Amino acid sequence: MKIEQNVDLKKMSFMRIGGSARYLIEIENDDDFHKLIEIKEKENLPIYILGEGSNTIFSDGIHKKIIVKVQNNEIIKTYENSHGVNIKVGSSVSWDKLVEWTVKNGLSGLELLSAIPGLVGACPVQNIGAYGTEISETLTNLRAFDLVSNEFYEITNKDCQFSYRNSIFKENPNRFVILDVSFRLRKEKPKLPTYKDLALYFLTQKNKKPSLREIRKAVIYVRSEKLPDPSKEPNCGSFFKNPIISKHRADELVQKFPDMPNFIVNEFETKLSGGWLIEKSGFKDKKFGNIKVHNKNSLVLTSNGKANFKELLEVRDKIIQGVEKNFGITIEVEPDLVT
Numbered sequence: 108m109k110i111e112q113n114v115d116l117k118k119m120s121f122m123r124i125g126g127s128a129r130y131l132i133e134i135e136n137d138d139d140f141h142k143l144i145e146i147k148e149k150e151n152l153p154i155y156i157l158g159e160g161s162n163t164i165f166s167d168g169i170h171k172k173i174i175v176k177v178q179n180n181e182i183i184k185t186y187e188n189s190h191g192v193n194i195k196v197g198s199s200v201s202w203d204k205l206v207e208w209t210v211k212n213g214l215s216g217l218e219l220l221s222a223i224p225g226l227v228g229a230c231p232v233q234n235i236g237a238y239g240t241e242i243s244e245t246l247t248n249l250r251a252f253d254l255v256s257n258e259f260y261e262i263t264n265k266d267c268q269f270s271y272r273n274s275i276f277k278e279n280p281n282r283f284v285i286l287d288v289s290f291r292l293r294k295e296k297p298k299l300p301t302y303k304d305l306a307l308y309f310l311t312q313k314n315k316k317p318s319l320r321e322i323r324k325a326v327i328y329v330r331s332e333k334l335p336d337p338s339k340e341p342n343c344g345s346f347f348k349n350p351i352i353s354k355h356r357a358d359e360l361v362q363k364f365p366d367m368p369n370f371i372v373n374e375f376e377t378k379l380s381g382g383w384l385i386e387k388s389g390f391k392d393k394k395f396g397n398i399k400v401h402n403k404n405s406l407v408l409t410s411n412g413k414a415n416f417k418e419l420l421e422v423r424d425k426i427i428q429g430v431e432k433n434f435g436i437t438i439e440v441e442p443d444l445v446t
């Protein structure tokens with residue numbers, strides 16, 4: 108177990124905003140949880156579970172908290188047959204390194220999720236997804252420590268209660284420390300991607316049967332074209348979520364705005380493009396002090412490295428109010444804002 112005190116949180120968020128925390132504790136094995144509970148009870152401090160900081164923004168000032176990270180970098184094959192392979196992956200493995208490993212090993216299931224920042228342990232929390240697939244389709248089970256019962260649990264896919272960018276872990280923040288995640292991957296050829304950006308990429312290349320490697324390359328290219336590099340322009344990816352609204356309300360809006368992108372979720376609900384709503388509300392490429400709305404993807408806010416939390420909240424409110432005024436829809440923030 109590694110323990111640090113008075114930790115700079117700015118360095119621990121891709122947005123490069125934040126104050127400091129009393130403790131940072133790195134869990135290296137199961138026994139470390141005994142020591143963690145001892146410190147938590149002695150100091151009477153709440154725990155915040157952190158991954159890589161790609162989806163977390165801390166407020167300024169001192170956080171009277173214990174920040175907990177997990178150190179487990181193993182990728183183990185647990186089962187193999189002619190159809191596929193089961194793997195167990197440590198929580199601190201970089202998500203994209205795992206996707207790269209699966210593609211190199213000819214295993215399909217994760218290739219569309221290439222180039223998503225963050226660590227494996229964080230992927231179940233918001234059921235990460237992109238280009239028509241999500242983690243719930245390949246995740247079989249995971250192992251976690253429950254900070255309420257102080258027990259280790261093996262949690263099945265069903266018990267994760269996955270839905271669109273949501274799970275039991277998101278509904279119960281800072282309760283389950285995820286230690287490893289298991290996946291079932293297939294030894295079969297991938298399907299031709301259907302989302303517009305990728306479909307156009309392969310149409311241009313006249314490639315109707317792309318390989319896993321070609322799909323990964325295409326996703327990395329498409330994402331890099333639309334998303335800023337956090338090491339150059341601090342950002343946490345999409346700052347807002349794509350809203351899901353009632354089909355009835357969406358039909359009314361489409362009558363009024365015929366070019367508005369909309370996608371059926373189910374019989375009653377429709378998903379809209381948050382980026383489109385923000386852009387049409389006049390915020391695309393707009394600068395507000397140290398914060399900017401990205402010029403290619405209006406869902407993304409970037410900082411110049413000097414922004415503070417208060418400024419970020421002011422920009423958040425301005426954009427939410429602008430979209431509300433124009434479309435009557437309240438968009439929500441995606442990253443975890445920790446105060």
Ligand code: NAP
Pocket residue numbers: 233234235236237238239272301302303304333344345349368370378379380381382404406
């Ligand atoms: P995009 O492809 O421009 O899509 C914008 C919105 O339209 C998303 O809500 C997307 O749904 C929806 N959409 C587009 N084509 C669709 C289709 N053929 N069928 C159903 N829905 C469709 O989005 P982007 O901002 O460039 O992001 C690329 C992908 O990365 C998207 O899938 C996005 O959701 C994903 N992403 C995920 C996260 C995350 O897991 N937290 C963060 C950032 C981006 P979906 O959202 O269902 O794909």
